[in-house]
Amino acid sequence: MGTLRIVHYLNQFFAGVGGEKHANVAPERRHGAAGPGVPMQKALGEAAEIVATVYCGDDYFNVNGEAAIARIVELIAAEAPAVVVTGPAFASGRYGMACAAVGQAVEERLGIPAVTAMATDNPAVELYRRSLCIIPTGESVATTGEIVERMARIALKRGRGEPLGRPDDEGYLSRGIRQNVIVPQPAAVRVVDLVLRKVRGEPYTTEIPLPDVDPLVPAPPLRDLKTATIALVTSGGVVPRGNPDRIEARRASRWSKFSIAGLDDLSSRDFECIHGGFDNELVAADPDRVLPVDVMRELEREGSIGRLHEYCYATVGAGGPIERARRFGRDISAELLAAGVQAVIMTAT
Amino acid sequence: MRLEIASYQVKDVRFGAATRLRDGVLEIDADELRRLLLQDPALDDVTVALARPGESVRIIHVLDTVEPRARMSQPGTDFPGHLSPPLTVGEGRTHRLAGVAVMETAELPLSLGGLNVKEAIVDMSGPAAAFTPFASTLNVVLTFKVCPGLSYAEYDAAIRHAGLRAAVHLAEVTRDLPPHEVETFALGPSSPDLPRIVYTCLLCQEGDVHHDFVYGRTVDETPTLVHPNEFLDGAIVNGEHHIAAYLKPTFFHQNHPIIRELYRRHGHELTFAGVVLTKCLTWSNFDKQRSASFAAKLARLLGAQGVVISAGTGGHAVADLMLNCQEAARAGLKTALTCFEMAGDRGDEFGFVTYVPEADAVVSTGNMDELIDLPPVERVIGGTTIIDIGDYEGGGGAAALGALTTAMRRLYCCTSLVGPGLMTTRPV
Numbered sequence: 001m002g003t004l005r006i007v008h009y010l011n012q013f014f015a016g017v018g019g020e021k022h023a024n025v026a027p028e029r030r031h032g033a034a035g036p037g038v039p040m041q042k043a044l045g046e047a048a049e050i051v052a053t054v055y056c057g058d059d060y061f062n063v064n065g066e067a068a069i070a071r072i073v074e075l076i077a078a079e080a081p082a083v084v085v086t087g088p089a090f091a092s093g094r095y096g097m098a099c100a101a102v103g104q105a106v107e108e109r110l111g112i113p114a115v116t117a118m119a120t121d122n123p124a125v126e127l128y129r130r131s132l133c134i135i136p137t138g139e140s141v142a143t144t145g146e147i148v149e150r151m152a153r154i155a156l157k158r159g160r161g162e163p164l165g166r167p168d169d170e171g172y173l174s175r176g177i178r179q180n181v182i183v184p185q186p187a188a189v190r191v192v193d194l195v196l197r198k199v200r201g202e203p204y205t206t207e208i209p210l211p212d213v214d215p216l217v218p219a220p221p222l223r224d225l226k227t228a229t230i231a232l233v234t235s236g237g238v239v240p241r242g243n244p245d246r247i248e249a250r251r252a253s254r255w256s257k258f259s260i261a262g263l264d265d266l267s268s269r270d271f272e273c274i275h276g277g278f279d280n281e282l283v284a285a286d287p288d289r290v291l292p293v294d295v296m297r298e299l300e301r302e303g304s305i306g307r308l309h310e311y312c313y314a315t316v317g318a319g320g321p322i323e324r325a326r327r328f329g330r331d332i333s334a335e336l337l338a339a340g341v342q343a344v345i346m347t348a349t
Numbered sequence: 350m351r352l353e354i355a356s357y358q359v360k361d362v363r364f365g366a367a368t369r370l371r372d373g374v375l376e377i378d379a380d381e382l383r384r385l386l387l388q389d390p391a392l393d394d395v396t397v398a399l400a401r402p403g404e405s406v407r408i409i410h411v412l413d414t415v416e417p418r419a420r421m422s423q424p425g426t427d428f429p430g431h432l433s434p435p436l437t438v439g440e441g442r443t444h445r446l447a448g449v450a451v452m453e454t455a456e457l458p459l460s461l462g463g464l465n466v467k468e469a470i471v472d473m474s475g476p477a478a479a480f481t482p483f484a485s486t487l488n489v490v491l492t493f494k495v496c497p498g499l500s501y502a503e504y505d506a507a508i509r510h511a512g513l514r515a516a517v518h519l520a521e522v523t524r525d526l527p528p529h530e531v532e533t534f535a536l537g538p539s540s541p542d543l544p545r546i547v548y549t550c551l552l553c554q555e556g557d558v559h560h561d562f563v564y565g566r567t568v569d570e571t572p573t574l575v576h577p578n579e580f581l582d583g584a585i586v587n588g589e590h591h592i593a594a595y596l597k598p599t600f601f602h603q604n605h606p607i608i609r610e611l612y613r614r615h616g617h618e619l620t621f622a623g624v625v626l627t628k629c630l631t632w633s634n635f636d637k638q639r640s641a642s643f644a645a646k647l648a649r650l651l652g653a654q655g656v657v658i659s660a661g662t663g664g665h666a667v668a669d670l671m672l673n674c675q676e677a678a679r680a681g682l683k684t685a686l687t688c689f690e691m692a693g694d695r696g697d698e699f700g701f702v703t704y705v706p707e708a709d710a711v712v713s714t715g716n717m718d719e720l721i722d723l724p725p726v727e728r729v730i731g732g733t734t735i736i737d738i739g740d741y742e743g744g745g746g747a748a749a750l751g752a753l754t755t756a757m758r759r760l761y762c763c764t765s766l767v768g769p770g771l772m773t774t775r776p777v
Contacts, residue, residue, distance in 0.1 A: 130697060167776055174776030178696040180715045180757070181775045182479060187687050188606030188768030191657050191712040192546070194685035196619060198710055199544040199655040207713040207773050208690065210704050250742075251691075277664050279556045319664060319691050321698035 004048035004159045007076045008037040009086040009102050011095045015055035023059035027071045029078075030055075036088060036148050043152035048159065052079045058094040069105050076102075077110055083159030088117035088147050089124070091139040096124035103132050113158040115172075117147050125173065133158065134173045211322070219343075228342040231309035233332060235317040235325075236290035236349040237275025238266065238283065249276030250318035255328050257335075261310045265294035277318030278349045290347055309341050317348065350439050351535040352578040355421075355528035356447040362399055362487040370522045375449060377489065377519070385518055386491070391507035394494040398730045400452075402485050404473045405727035409749050410492075410736065411469040411761045412453040413587050414483060414598040415512050417446035419520035420582070428513045428583045430565020439578030444523040450486040450600055451519065453512040454731035455493040457504060466558060468736050469593030469761040475724050480715075480763040480772055483600075490730045491515060502557045509588060513599075534578050534612055539620035546619045547653035548577070548607055549644050549677070550767075551629040551661030551669060553589055559662065561597070562586040563626060570636050572627035572644040574651070577608045580624065592663055594717035594757055594764040595689045606768040607657055607687075622651040629661035629669035641672035645680040655683040660766045663689070664702070671705045678707035685710040689764035690774055692716040694756060700774075714764040715757070715772035723753045735759075 012022045014035040033041040033050040041050050054075045061068045076084055084106045086099035096118045103114035117135035118124060125134060135154065137147045150171050157164055167174040183190075190207070197204040222228050239247055245256035260266070266287035273283040273290065288294040296308045313332050317325070336344060358373060365376030379397040386395050400406045420426050422441025426433045457466045471483045478484035491512060495504045552561035552568040560567045563575075564584055575584070585602040608624065615621040627644040631637045648656045656677050660670045667688065674684045690700025690713050700716060729749040737745025747753055757763050763772060 176697055177777050178690065178692045178700065178716055178774035179777050180480075180696075180719050180772055182771045183773050184771070186606055186768055186771055187712045187714050187773070188610045190773075191607065191659075191685045191687050191768060192610045192614065192619075194710045194712060195546060195655040195657050195683060196544060198683035198685065199546070204710055206709055206711050208688070208700065208711040210706065210708060211699050317702070319702055321691070321693065321700075322702070323698060 003046065004083065004156065005079065005081045006044070006048050006050045006155060006159065007079045007081040007084050008033060008040070008050050008053045009072065009076070009084065009099065010035055010037070010053060010055045011098065012055055012057040015053060017055065023057040025057040026060055027054060027056040027068060027075055029053070029075045036144050039145055040085070040148040040152050043149040044156065047156055051081065056098065058098065061098040062094050069101055072102050073105050073109055076106060081112060083155045084112055084114045085151055085155050086114060086116040088135070088137050088144065088151070089122060090137055090141060091119040091122055093123050096122035100124040100128035100132055100134070104128060115151055115155045115158055117151050120173065129173055130175050130177070133164070135171060136173050222343050225305055226303060227306040229307045229309050229340055230296070230305050230343045230345060231311070231313070231336050231341045232291055232293065232296065232347070233313040233344050234291050234347045235315055236283065236347055237273050237280070237314060237316040238271055238287045238291040239274055239314050241270055241272045243272070243274050247274060247314065247316055249274055250316060251320045252316035253324070255313055255315035255332065257311050257313050259310055260293055260308070260312055263293060264297050266291055275316045275318060275349055280349070290349060292347070309336070309339065350576045350578050351533065352439050352582055353442040354532050354534065354581065355442060355444045355523070356530045356532070357444065357523045357526065358529045359446050359448045359487060361401070362449060362489060364399070368519065368522055370446070370526060375446060375487070375519065375522070382515060382518060386511040386515060389507050389511060391496055391499055391503055392493055392511060393496045395511065396492045398490045398492065400473050400488040400490055400730060402473055402487070406473040407723070407726040407729045407749055408452060408454060408471040408473070408488065408490055409468065409729060409731040410454045410456050411471055411593070411731065412455060412466070412508060412590050413512055414453070414600045415451045415516040416600045416603045417449050417451060417516045417520035418583060418603060419444050419517050419523065421524065427517045428586060430562065431510055431513050431586060432517065435564040437579065438582040438584055439576050443582055444520050444528070446520050446523065448487055449519070450483055450488050451512055451516045452483065452488050452490045453493065453508050454490055455495065455504070455508055456732050456736065457495070457501065466590045467592055467742065468759045469590070469596070470723070470759050471761045472723060472726065477721055477723055477760050480757065480770070481760050482762050482765065482769045489515070489519065492731050505557055505588060509586065513586070534581060536577070536621060537616065539616045543618065543620045544654045545622040545652045546611060547622045547625060547648040547651050547656045548611055549625040549627060549648060549656050549658045549673060551627055551659060551666065551673065552585070553630045553662040553666060554628055555630045558589070559591050559630065560588045562588055568626060568628045570628055570631055570640050572625055572640055572647055574647060575624050575626050577612065577621065577624050580605045580608050589662060592717070593759050593761045595660070595663060595714070595766050596762055597765060597767045598762065601762070601765060601767045601769055607659060611657070622653050627673070629666035630664070631669060637669055637672050641669065641676040644673055645676040645682065648677060648682055649680050653682055655685070658684060658686050659768065660686065660688040662766070663691070667702050671703055671708055675705040675707045685712065687712045687714055687766055687768050689714045689766065690716040691718050692774065694718050694720050696774070712768070713773045714766060714768070714770055716774050717756065717758040717764045719757050720754055721757050721760070723755065725750060725752050
């Protein structure tokens with residue numbers, strides 16, 4: 001096996017050009033290793049050679065975006081590397097974005113594997129972890145020696161086309177993808193082990209890490225209900241008959257928006273419930289029981305509320321993931337805010 | 350309460366002129382079994398088929414699965430609330446045919462509003478066999494044809510009773526034979542130094558497709574206490590046929606993996622302090638909080654330091670699971686949970702519909718959204734085509750003999766919540 005060719009991407013600072021004052025330098029290439037590439041070359045030994053270092057100023061990259069990426073990819077391609085290493089960027093946000101974007105561009109456009117490294121809370125991690133091999137670092141540059149050794153080891157494997165082991169074993173960040181595996185002990189044994197460890201005060205590890213807890217804070221109460229425009233939004237799957245937006249019966253991938261202008265209640269002739277996760281017979285008979293247009297109209301007539309918004313929004317939860325629900329919430333809220341709606345009644349099933 | 354379970358290991362099962370157990374081979378007189386089951390006027394016909402581990406066989410439309418059992422000490426008390434009066438079991442001697450499962454299948458193309466029976470598949474060989482616990486049992490598969498014109502509840506009851514009746518009938522062959530092994534289950538004295546662990550079991554009740562039975566009735570909102578032996582002796586029967594992957598068939602109540610594990614460690618690693626039964630899929634947040642707080646209190650009354658909580662089913666039942674965890678933690682108890690994941694077919698979504706920060710020790714029974722390729726098979730039992738009422742899961746109408754790419758959701762018990770399986774998820 002010949003010596004593997006590696007190209008290393010750095011920013012102007014780690015390439016030794018200079019600090020903030022030089023953050024505007026355009027993409028350049030120099031022969032051999034530089035900065036953290038020097039100890040990395042040591043770790044690689046005879047197995048691989050950092051044939052070139054490509055660098056770019058952080059500001060330049062930030063301002064020029066795609067043009068900078070295209071030029072960097074061109075400089076890298078000219079070296080015909082087997083693998084590209086970017087960073088480590090540690091906690092630097094701009095540099096992290098550049099390392100990740102270059103890594104992704106190299107993989108997508110050149111079909112060459114890339115390896116990068118940065119702190120787990122670098123903003124680029126959330127954006128790129130699903131597609132990139134990212135090695136987690138601390139925030140301190142003092143750990144460079146250890147990090148570049150790991151980068152070298154993983155770069156060698158990727159450059160040779162060898163399969164990587166599991167993230168925890170190899171030392172790269174999980175891509176956030178969970179895969180089914182068979183383990184030696186049944187779940188019943190594992191769960192009793194877990195509870196005993198907790199009771200005894202021993203260290204324990206959950207099999208399903210929770211996302212960062214993001215508590216829902218209700219909006220402050222309306223100051224004046226009598227003048228408020230109120231909208232109805234549901235995850236209960238009540239939609240116009242025929243389901244024109246083709247909302248799925250479970251884990252819907254979209255939502256439906258429909259007008260209820262001029263309607264005093266929802267009749268089962270014109271509306272149906274397409275939610276597949278609960279016994280929806282009663283709702284099929286009277287769709288108002290999930291989307292209570294009838295009661296809202298009464299309140300509107302009495303003057304208890306200002307106005308019922310003319311559009312309803314409906315989707316189906318039925319096990320839909322939290323991330324998707326957040327996205328629906330953001331999108332629907334934006335429309336409601338733009339339409340001057342002050343409050344929403346959300347019904348679930 | 351002291352229960353002796355005598356095991357009769359079965360090496361093979363075949364049809365014969367009489368129903369008997371000889372040299373570890375269960376012989377079944379299929380005509381006799383059919384006559385017994387067809388006494389129920391709701392059933393038009395039943396066929397009996399056998400499926401063995403390793404065979405190129407796919408079983409579809411699976412409903413409940415039961416281990417052949419017969420209570421010896423008090424004849425006529427099997428499956429109380431279904432085949433006998435609803436009187437307490439869990440004491441005396443019960444015989445089991447080990448390695449055999451009676452499996453009910455039927456095509457019930459009924460939609461009850463949004464709830465309907467979902468496809469449930471067992472492959473006896475191939476890639477799915479590693480994930481489905483019933484690929485390693487000798488399965489006596491009963492395929493029912495029901496009489497037209499009855500309600501779903503009537504079909505459901507008829508099929509359930511027939512499956513239980515068949516299980517007793519088969520186990521009766523052991524009556525005068527010496528067992529291979531006798532296990533004794535009793536919550537005997539334990540050291541006060543050992544941690545006291547309670548098991549909180551969530552059962553479900555939503556509608557005719559979605560319910561579990563305790564002595565013939567569905568569980569209600571007020572949690573209660575049961576002796577673990579009642580589980581092991583037929584008091585808990587499954588009537589849930591919603592999502593195949595995370596079901597808890599009667600077989601796994603009779604051989605409850607978590608209860609058996611707590612028993613196995615009782616007296617040397619822990620003190621098994623009892624079982625709390627509670628309902629999930631309660632309809633309101635009020636009822637969810639009430640049940641969860643009540644269940645935590647019962648665990649405390651049992652002197653628990655730790656509690657194992659198994660999820661009951663999917664959807665908003667996950668909220669019941671999480672609230673049970675939260676209330677137990679607030680009561681000062683250490684918790685560990687079992688739950689399946691719905692992490693999407695690529696595995697890149699968070700797998701729970703809701704969670705609480707206290708849920709920091711969860712055992713995953715696997716991502717039921719992951720896709721699996723099932724190869725063609727030589728023989729199908731239970732029907733001919735894959736069902737998918739209301740286009741819930743896709744692939745409806747596909748020939749069951751052929752290759753099929755499906756979410757693991759359809760693999761019967763592959764992520765079962767009571768913990769028989771070896772599956773979990775790992776990040777990649």
